[in-house]
Amino acid sequence: AQTVTQSQPEMSVQEAETVTLSCTYDTSESNYYLFWYKQPPSRQMILVIRQEAYKQQNATENRFSVNFQKAAKSFSLKISDSQLGDTAMYFCAFIHMDSNYQLIWGAGTKLIIKP
Amino acid sequence: DGGITQSPKYLFRKEGQNVTLSCEQNLNHDAMYWYRQDPGQGLRLIYYSQIVNDFQKGDIAEGYSVSREKKESFPLTVTSAQKNPTAFYLCASSVAGQSYEQYFGPGTRLTVT
Numbered sequence: 001a002q003t004v005t006q007s008q009p010e011m012s013v014q015e016a017e018t019v020t021l022s023c024t025y026d027t028s029e030s031n032y033y034l035f036w037y038k039q040p041p042s043r044q045m046i047l048v049i050r051q052e053a054y055k056q057q058n059a060t061e062n063r064f065s066v067n068f069q070k071a072a073k074s075f076s077l078k079i080s081d082s083q084l085g086d087t088a089m090y091f092c093a094f095i096h097m098d099s100n101y102q103l104i105w106g107a108g109t110k111l112i113i114k115p
Numbered sequence: 116d117g118g119i120t121q122s123p124k125y126l127f128r129k130e131g132q133n134v135t136l137s138c139e140q141n142l143n144h145d146a147m148y149w150y151r152q153d154p155g156q157g158l159r160l161i162y163y164s165q166i167v168n169d170f171q172k173g174d175i176a177e178g179y180s181v182s183r184e185k186k187e188s189f190p191l192t193v194t195s196a197q198k199n200p201t202a203f204y205l206c207a208s209s210v211a212g213q214s215y216e217q218y219f220g221p222g223t224r225l226t227v228t
Contacts (some may be wrong), residue, residue, distance in 0.1 A: 006158070016196065033215040045158075045205060045219035091157055095215050102173065105157025 002027045004094050006106035013074050013082055019110050020067075021077045023092030030054075031097045034068065035076045035108040039108075051075065069094070079111075087113045117142045119220035121206050126201075126225045136191045138206035145211035146216070147189035151175060152203040152222075156189050161204075164189055165211055193225060200227045 004025045013019045025034070036048040051059045051068050058066050063083075067076045079086055092106040128134045138147065146165050150158040152193045159172030164183040168217045178197025183189055189208075203224050207217040 002227060035215075043203065043222050045207075045222075047216075050215070093157070097215065102160055102163075103158070105156050105159075105176075 002094065002096065002104050004092050004104050004106035006090075006092055006109050008109045009107075010110040012114055013111040015082060015084060017082055018078060019082055019111065020078050021079075021090050021092075021111065023075045023095045023106055025073050025075065025092070025104075027073070027094065027096060029096050033095050034066075035093040035095075035096065035103075036064070036066070037091045037093060038086075039091065040089045041083075042061070049077065056088075062115075068100045082113045082114060084111075084113050086093070087111060119206060119208055119218060121204075121223050124221065124223060126223055128225070128227050130227055131195045132227075133192055134194065134200075134225065134227075135195050136204055136206075136225065138189045138191065138220060139187055140218075141187060141221075142204075142207045142208055142218060143186070144208035145186065146209045147212075148182070148207040148209075148217065149173075149179075149181065149189070149191045150198075150205040150207065152205060160216060161191065188214040193227075200225060 032053045034051045038046045038048045049059050049061045049064050063080045065078045089108045090110045094104045122137045128186050148163040149161040161179050164170035173215045179191045205222045206220040209217045
């Protein structure tokens with residue numbers, strides 16, 4: 001079975017600090033995408049960053065970057081210069097491209113940015 | 116502005132009643148999805164539809180039903196057979212064959228008492 005595990009239920013850091021959220025996944029397939037989604041208190045689900053498994057280069061989007069370790073099946077999210085608006089639930093998700101196109105989600109990490 | 120709308124934002128029903136959640140998109144997407152979110156859990160797929168007049172069950176379809184009569188609309192009915200219907204429901208859509216890029220609506224919080 002394909003699973004996504006987020007081992008940190010909650011984290012908090014001071015504003016402007018850097019924080020890393022962990023995600024591991026389990027699959028026997030080779031063609032897949034990984035995602036980090038953000039869900040702020042409004043509960044709108046927002047795509048933060050996406051990584052294609054065939055790409056060795058880690059994806060970056062402004063202050064957000066990932067550390068994709070394919071052999072270790074690890075996909076962590078680093079947020080640099082954290083801002084109060086980064087306070088949200090963060091979900092790691094996975095989709096296998098060659099089968100049922102179903103997103104598999106982790107349980108989420110609650111991130112609190114303190115002023 | 117293109118996007119996905121879900122209405123209402125909050126919905127209250129008595130146990131034993133069926134209730135229908137609305138999802139409309141004007142992104143011209145072929146594929147649409149319904150997810151359920153419970154506290155401390157990730158999203159779970161209820162139903163998805165890749166094309167009009169066709170849909171497939173997800174992991175937790177029991178007690179739910181859908182229809183896809185129009186490309187823009189994918190309503191979800193929570194029936195009285197659903198044992199624990201109180202949850203947050205999210206609708207999403209994507210270009211056909213590009214389910215790796217799903218766009219989400221604002222969600223509906225359903226409370227059944």
